[in-house]
Amino acid sequence: MPLSSQLLEEGVQAFSKLPGIGRKTALRLALHLLQAEEEEVVDFAKALLDMKQKIQFCQKCHNISDQEICSICQSPARSKQVICVVESIKEVMAIENTQQFQGTYHVLGGLIAPIDGIGPDELEIASLIERIEKDEVEELIMALSPSIEGDTTVYYISKQLEGKTIKISTIARGVSFGGELEYADELTLGRSILGRLPYKQS
Amino acid sequence: MPLSSQLLEEGVQAFSKLPGIGRKTALRLALHLLQAEEEEVVDFAKALLDMKQKIQFCQKCHNISDQEICSICQSPARSKQVICVVESIKEVMAIENTQQFQGTYHVLGGLIAPIDGIGPDELEIASLIERIEKDEVEELIMALSPSIEGDTTVYYISKQLEGKTIKISTIARGVSFGGELEYADELTLGRSILGRLPYKQS
The missing domain is CATH 1.10.8.420 (RecR Domain 1)
Known part of the structure; x- marks a missing residue:
């Protein structure tokens, strides 16, 4: 109407x-x-x-910021040697909300997706490699989506770092807390069985 | 956060x-x-x-309009002798969507609510009375909400028109089509029994 x-x-x-x-x-x-x-x-x-x-984007991690360098990168309490690699600023917010991460971030601005014409040069990968060398980064935590694009991006970055002594990890995936096993999707449940952890008595 | x-x-x-x-x-x-x-x-x-x-408001019925007089008031197909009185432009849209009404509207811009400091002078009531006299209106259909404010407004307008030969009606209320009797609220169900209609064989 x-x-x-x-x-x-x-x-x-x-x-x-x-x-x-x-x-x-x-x-x-x-x-x-x-x-x-x-x-x-x-x-x-x-x-x-x-x-x-x-609005500006942090020149170091490319998170949104009102200054040239964002408050996370400026904070002396945040480790510059542990970088969590994410797709967009939304993931930074989600991880910051958990208050569990004391390192810094690197926002790629997307994932490698050849079908959509997005190659490594369109993303902030070169600046990540530069940061790793300059700040002597010890660990890279890949918090990317478990899709073909995410896996491709992780693979590409890990290839670029071959020969360097840097630990590359990915975030744990499994059945969520409070999630019922019978409703979990097969991929998640399958992976959570393969990635089982030793039982710790608390 | x-x-x-x-x-x-x-x-x-x-x-x-x-x-x-x-x-x-x-x-x-x-x-x-x-x-x-x-x-x-x-x-x-x-x-x-x-x-x-x-955006402008129609100088006649106070509905929104891109001209001084809205397309409904300008239309020769719409009866100027039947006016449907509504609270806001939202009700005009809702009634227009039904395509069942061939008269014109009058948007009051609110309801009489002494508690909120809204008296008859804050609403488009004087202009309604003026229209009724000028256009020799035959029927006023009150499509206001069934609240204390709505009832007060209907009462006030009807008082203003005392002695004039004008038909004042209110829209029918009752259990909606497809509505289950057991889920209808008591007020609606009670009114729909009091306002029952003679059965017509179709």
Whole structure:
């Protein structure tokens, strides 16, 4: 059903382009802004534009940052010798939320995907190799998705580091805590049996 | 968990203010815009600002419109003698979607709610009375919510029209089509029994 106002229609279409926002939700959001104070809408638009135009990426790890070097890379408490390699800033946030990792990150900005035309040169792999040499990195933790692209990327990086004394590890995968065995997918369950750990009495 | 970038934090907070958007969804939307082309973000912000700043309201029925008089009020096919009174433009859209109504609308812009400090003067009631006199309106269909505020508003408008020969009706309420009796709320079921209709053989 087309809307009676073309301007409203354009607002609804703008919202509809966002992920997970259907036409009904888009209409609800557009009508909310239409009924809000003009200042609120101006602030909303400004916050989004500022975010897009002013945000920087850390020159070292390529995580988002408001400075040239992000707070994680600047922190003296974070080990520069342990680097966790991730696909995007979303994974940095997810791992930071666990509060379990005291090393630093390296955001690749994607995964090697020849089908999509993404080769190693499109990603931050050269800068990773450079960091490893400069900071005498001891361990690289690969926290990439378990897909063909993820496996290819891990393989490519490990090939680049052949001959160097650096430990390369991948994050553990298995049935999640609280996950019922019968509902786990076969790949996860199979891998969690192959990668079983010795029982420790606590 | 605070984000590492203040600019991203502000973008997330801007989205969080929208109805039904929690912090996780707001973060997802903000990251989407962050990874989008700058032009896309500029277009998005512009569509919202244009919508807010340029949209007009019909001078007759106060529905949104891109002109001074909306397309419904301009249409010769729509009866000016039957007016459906609604709270907001959302109800106009909902009723238009049914394609069952051939009259015109009048958007009050709210309901009388003394607790919230909204009296008749804050609403488009005077302009409704004016329209009724000018266009010799025959019927007023009250499609307001069945709340204290809705009932108060219907009562107030009917009082203003005392002595005039105008039919005032309210939309039918009852158990919805496909609705199971056992799940209908008591008020709806009770009203649908009181408002029962004679059986017509089809």
